[in-house]
Amino acid sequence: MSAEKTGAENPGSGQGIEAVDLEAGYGRIEVLHGLSLAAEPGEIVAVVGANGAGKSTLLRALSGLIAPTAGRVRLGGADVTGRGPEAIAAAGLAHVPENRLVFPTLTVDDNLTLGAWTRRRDKAGLRQRRERVLEYFPRLADRLGQAAGTLSGGEQQMLSIGRGLMARPSVLVLDEPSLGLAPRVVREIFATLGRLRSAEGLAIVLVEQNVRAAFKVADRATVLDRGRVLLEGVPSDLLADDRVQQAYLGGGYAVD
Amino acid sequence: MSDLLQFVVAGLSSGAIYALVAMGFVAVFSVSGVINLAQGEFAAIAGLSALSFTDAGLPLPVAMLLALLVVAVVAVLMQRLAIAPVRRMTTLVSIILTLGVSTALKALLLLIYGPQGRGLAPLPGADLVIGGVSVRAQELWILGITAVVAVAVAVFYDRTVLGKALRACAEQPIAARLVGISPKAAATVAFAVAGLLGAVAGVLASPIQLTQWDSGLLLGLKGFVAATLGGLVSIRGAVLGGLVLGVLESLTAGYIDSGYRDAVAFVLLIVVLVARPGGVFGRHAEARV
Numbered sequence: 001m002s003a004e005k006t007g008a009e010n011p012g013s014g015q016g017i018e019a020v021d022l023e024a025g026y027g028r029i030e031v032l033h034g035l036s037l038a039a040e041p042g043e044i045v046a047v048v049g050a051n052g053a054g055k056s057t058l059l060r061a062l063s064g065l066i067a068p069t070a071g072r073v074r075l076g077g078a079d080v081t082g083r084g085p086e087a088i089a090a091a092g093l094a095h096v097p098e099n100r101l102v103f104p105t106l107t108v109d110d111n112l113t114l115g116a117w118t119r120r121r122d123k124a125g126l127r128q129r130r131e132r133v134l135e136y137f138p139r140l141a142d143r144l145g146q147a148a149g150t151l152s153g154g155e156q157q158m159l160s161i162g163r164g165l166m167a168r169p170s171v172l173v174l175d176e177p178s179l180g181l182a183p184r185v186v187r188e189i190f191a192t193l194g195r196l197r198s199a200e201g202l203a204i205v206l207v208e209q210n211v212r213a214a215f216k217v218a219d220r221a222t223v224l225d226r227g228r229v230l231l232e233g234v235p236s237d238l239l240a241d242d243r244v245q246q247a248y249l250g251g252g253y254a255v256d
Numbered sequence: 257m258s259d260l261l262q263f264v265v266a267g268l269s270s271g272a273i274y275a276l277v278a279m280g281f282v283a284v285f286s287v288s289g290v291i292n293l294a295q296g297e298f299a300a301i302a303g304l305s306a307l308s309f310t311d312a313g314l315p316l317p318v319a320m321l322l323a324l325l326v327v328a329v330v331a332v333l334m335q336r337l338a339i340a341p342v343r344r345m346t347t348l349v350s351i352i353l354t355l356g357v358s359t360a361l362k363a364l365l366l367l368i369y370g371p372q373g374r375g376l377a378p379l380p381g382a383d384l385v386i387g388g389v390s391v392r393a394q395e396l397w398i399l400g401i402t403a404v405v406a407v408a409v410a411v412f413y414d415r416t417v418l419g420k421a422l423r424a425c426a427e428q429p430i431a432a433r434l435v436g437i438s439p440k441a442a443a444t445v446a447f448a449v450a451g452l453l454g455a456v457a458g459v460l461a462s463p464i465q466l467t468q469w470d471s472g473l474l475l476g477l478k479g480f481v482a483a484t485l486g487g488l489v490s491i492r493g494a495v496l497g498g499l500v501l502g503v504l505e506s507l508t509a510g511y512i513d514s515g516y517r518d519a520v521a522f523v524l525l526i527v528v529l530v531a532r533p534g535g536v537f538g539r540h541a542e543a544r545v
Contacts, residue, residue, distance in 0.1 A: 063434060089436035101431035103424045110420050118436035120417060163435060 271502020296476020
């Protein structure tokens with residue numbers, strides 16, 4: 001896609017994201033019971049698990065939407081535990097939320113501009129970044145003036161990821177980007193994630209229900225079960241594991 | 257016919273005042289879900305402090321601008337001291353809380369300024385009579401300034417990055433936080449905008465309606481009705497709601513009985529809330545702000 005290699009100019013320490021013994025939840029209900037996970041720059045880590053396993057809660061704790069009750073979160077080597085989402089976004093983490101959450105009445109262009117909110121004073125960087133994002137998601141280029149709410153689901157997902165990329169993050173975490181999308185669109189988006197990993201050197205945490213698609217692009221994978229890490233390893237090994245087969249891929253349950 | 261026109265013109269100018277107050281309600285509610293019942297007090301504080309400034313010998317335009325500044329500061333302080341510290345703000349909590357702030361502000365105004373009402377000197381210009389309809393210069397100023405302010409507010413939300421960030425907070429608060437827009441900062445800006453809008457209403461209305469410690473009560477309630485007519489999240493709806501309310505009041509006072517003037521707003525409010533809770537002018541998926 002883009003000719004330049006930008007892995008070298010990747011900002012931050014180049015140490016990705018790391019959660020250590022993380023405990024978090026909502027009010028008195030604890031969802032994560034001491035969970036550890038790391039993604040290095042240039043690596044996609046898939047996080048799978050049943051509903052209620054704590055996948056979304058994990059991402060919310062990483063991005064600061066909820067404050068962990070115990071454990072640490074390190075971003076690019078710096079401890080960001082307990083900081084708010086605005087601060088963590090500014091520190092280089094982009095959280096692409098479940099259900100895309102684009103700003104519906106704002107244009108595609110405005111959505112992208114606001115994605116760079118933490119770097120809004122850098123006007124020249126903003127233009128460059130927009131061009132780069134549009135190279136990754138060329139479909140958005142034809143829709144710049146359109147209200148984001150009128151885009152198709154796949155385009156909204158691309159916009160949501162593109163909005164996250166506008167801040168030049170070092171870490172990208174995505175919450176079920178395949179949700180409700182046609183397999184062809186999922187392939188297209190996941191292929192782009194692969195390019196973002198290689199060309200931008202991003203550390204990517206990919207939370208997915210669509211295990212097959214996620215395992216295809218991931219370098220490593222983690223299976224969560226009720227707030228703990230059940231299994232982790234290389235996707236091909238996990239696919240051979242009986243428990244994964246049974247839980248996610250067996251019984252004629254279509255995942256792709 | 258000229259009666260009708262006269263009523264409409266008078267209604268439009270009082271409606272413009274409601275529209276300004278209503279835009280203030282929308283500015284705050286759309287971003288933070290807070291219904292600010294002290295919105296009317298912003299107008300009263302503006303009128304009274306402008307009077308103090310003219311008493312101190314300052315020229316009228318300077319006094320008016322200073323009053324806007326005073327109210328913007330009051331609005332931001334109110335947000336910081338009374339709204340921001342609340343952990344779990346709901347719309348109901350906000351109504352109770354801002355009712356308290358509104359009552360406290362009224363008491364403070366009564367202590368400082370006493371009970372008597374006074375009017376600011378009108379802005380310069382000759383009253384007009386066009387086709388049997390007389391229009392006061394102050395009414396022309398009200399219509400003109402309201403039009404300029406409404407356009408400025410629309411441009412702010414449609415064209416500036418800060419305005420778009422406020423809309424982003426209103427539409428998708430979680431996504432807004434994730435891109436780094438602080439909801440507290442957004443609420444502060446929203447209150448400053450609301451304060452300015454209420455203050456413009458206050459200094460413009462003062463020469464016609466007089467300003468006293470409690471004149472924010474009725475103005476605030478009518479502004480709220482106007483904002484509700486527009487669905488509470490639309491600037492355009494709020495402007496339209498204010499103008500419609502003003503004209504309906506004026507027609508009711510003119511053709512039925514002036515004693516019913518203040519009842520119009522509340523009858524309208526009940527009808528709207530029962531029949532079209534989303535606002536009369538709001539389309540279904542109406543853009544917030």
